[in-house]
Amino acid sequence: MVRSHGRAGEGGKAPRRMKKPLAAPLFLILPAVVLYVIFFIWPAAIGLFYSFTNYKGLSKYRMVGLSNYTTLLADHDFWSSLLRTFEYILCSVPLNVCLSLLAAVLVTNRKAVGRTLARTLFFIPWLVSPIITGLIWRWMFGEGFGIVNQVIQGLGGHPMRWATDANLSFLVLILAGVWAGMAFNMLLFITALENVQTSLYEAASLDGANIWQKFVHITLPGIAPTTFMVVLLGTIGGIKEFAMVQALNGGGPGTSNRLVVQYIYETGFSNSRIGYASAASMVLLVILVAVSLLQMRLNKKTGGR
Template sequence: MKRKEYLWAYLFISAPILGFMLFAFIPLSYSVYVSFTQYSGYHAPVFQGTDNYSKLLAEDPLFWKTMFNTFYSALGIPIGMALALGIATALNQKIRGIYFFRTFFFLPTISSVVALTLLWKWIFNSNYGLLNYLLGLVGIQGPAWLSSESWAMPAMIIQGVWGGLGINMVLYLAALQGVPKSLYEAAEIDGANGWQRFVRITIPCISPTTLFILVTSIIAVMQDFPRFQIMTEGGPNYSTTTIVYYLFQNAFRYMDMGYASAMAWALGLLLLLVTLLNFWLSKRWVHYE
């Protein structure tokens, strides 16, 4: 009977294990080998040692430019987290129609990324876009958002912050509803005002959620691709070319799979280091009790 239960257990877990082996582990392992070769996808890989990694670190200025662009776009993470927390705090009140507002803010999360990106491409249009039209109503000359090297990345940051508000708001809202009310009551008795209660009770109690949002947001930003491809195609003058978009160009436009694989593993290692650093620093500000 016990052996039969084991057989059924292995049968149920065989599908995800097989899927992981075929679509994740084997391709990842092969990409390690490809990163040390010259490979276009049309002929057999030619081993060339660490040439791809040497080119990556010392010979390709675009790699460092796209890496800078990626970290530049990550400036939207703290802005988005602060806005999401503010909205969640407002939506945590018991007022009429609160469920409508919660749905309204979460709706972009379940909408098509392509559709939303095209919508924002129209909003940022310098000739007939909604944003410059609204700025013109108050006497402000709007910039050429997506065709200016100075304004293209800020425009992408604005769109990225808006797109991530929904899911982060829901996570913060769940965390806020889990804070014990007895803590607020005790602090109020001790004479703490609203801001003191927020800083001394709310922020520490929701810190595990803050860590989760921070780590997942960094990973998402470092891997962000479709928005940049649709809105700017990396331009103008590579000002919005992120590391993943540059990786895509090398792999599927220039057919340099070896170099793209080296870039992917460099990015993976960087993500690992940043994530470990976040977990190490979290010991100082995340409270689990």
Template sequence: MTVRRTRAGWLFAGPALFMLGLFFAVPVLLAFVLSLTDFDLYALADYRDLRFVGFGNYGDLLATPLFWKALLNTFYFVLVGVPLSIGLSLGAAMLLNGVASKLVGLFRTALFAPVVTTLVAVAVIWRYLLHTRYGMLNYGLERLGIDPVDWLGDPNWAMPAIILFAVWKNFGYNMVILLAGLQTIPNDLYEAARIDGANAWHRFRHVTLPGLGPMILLVSILTMAGYFQLFAEPYVMTQGGPVESTVSVLYFMYEQGFKWWNLGFASAVAFILFVIIFAITVVQYRLAQSRGDA
């Protein structure tokens, strides 16, 4: 009976595993193989021009200052954007689960709407909102007596502006997941905590956060992986500028692969990014296991 159930399980999981291997494992393997060659525009025209260079692309990549600049920009985006996005998502979810629970359907739809909008379209709109002279944001600052800020033209403000846009665009997805998690926490736990004299902070720390542990792990992994793949925002809003302050790893890879046609070099960038995301995901999962959240 056990053997038959095992076979049945593999039979049902087989199609999903096949698709996962076809669209994940195979591309990763091919990207790694491609990163070991000097595949470029000439090799694309004639495969006889293709040469095996081993780990030469990786050595050249680590010696490229712009790659380290892009990696630093990406980590800055992730380290600031991920906690901010999750924090706002959790705050909105708790608000909808409590004070605004009677209008939860309306607010959930309104706050989730940016997630399903076309990223390029809203990025163009945000470019106008952040315009130095005509933007609505600077208009509001001017009314408060604050000098206009060159949001997308100042190296000190360009990345924060992109982080602000990305958080607005994506936090609704995490909000829906965390709201579902909040609704699974029994009210009896909160009532017991109130009887024991726990204030709002203690109830949040000792009831809400432990109850949301698996959900927070899920949204942190999804958000982190998505934010490491920063591309469309700087591509539309700043083109990597000013002074390369918004060049991300994925934007750097795009330029190497589709602007300069150094496809082998670009594949090395893609594989390093994959390794970074995979390693951080494993660390997050291990830490969650040690806390009992996974």
């Protein structure tokens, strides 16, 4: 005798599925959505609108169409600051990735002594605000009062022109940015390293692989998604860098190390050309999206997940 399962056979009708309530989830995410609209969507919409005007911070303004964008395309100062920004990224991001990964490997090595203390020391820079970071490095590399020049003079050398030489000032900016960003990236790499299967290392040891071969053929492929994330976040953060640079050297000497966000800030607030600065912000937004999409596509082609 065949037993019927449940009530599906009664009247030939299948049981109704209970509908999941949607009101509670929507109610819970509503505050986040409201805050996102207020602090992100609405300012972006206002900026897009102002980019088509000659708004200068006053109540009166007029529509200028694409005039701001056409002028921006021929603005040497904008492209110069954008080029300097990409130079900063090309120098700081690879160095940051290498040093962060090195620090993560060291603090996850079971044979290393003082791993807990090392993690704490490496993590401290991330707790410091960008403005304080800029002031610290400005104090360290000051020409007349900096600790670095005092050490150089104590060793019999000549003081370096850290603030008045464009290349040296740019070098200090790179070092400060790497120092500030290492901690967070190190934490990401630590998590990725701990998730690599130990059985792969054991199998490689049985096959006679050395430490370098294990690192290249097991560690690097195992942490590839995290490496991509670190590069992407570092690139976006470098494009948006402002507070640290403002506190460190103000884009100096002169405007030789002025990054693109500083240019937008000075144009909008110092020169009261908010409409024009809004157009520059919109162009920067497009560049950010393009860079992100390009990196994601390259990661997909190289086999990243």
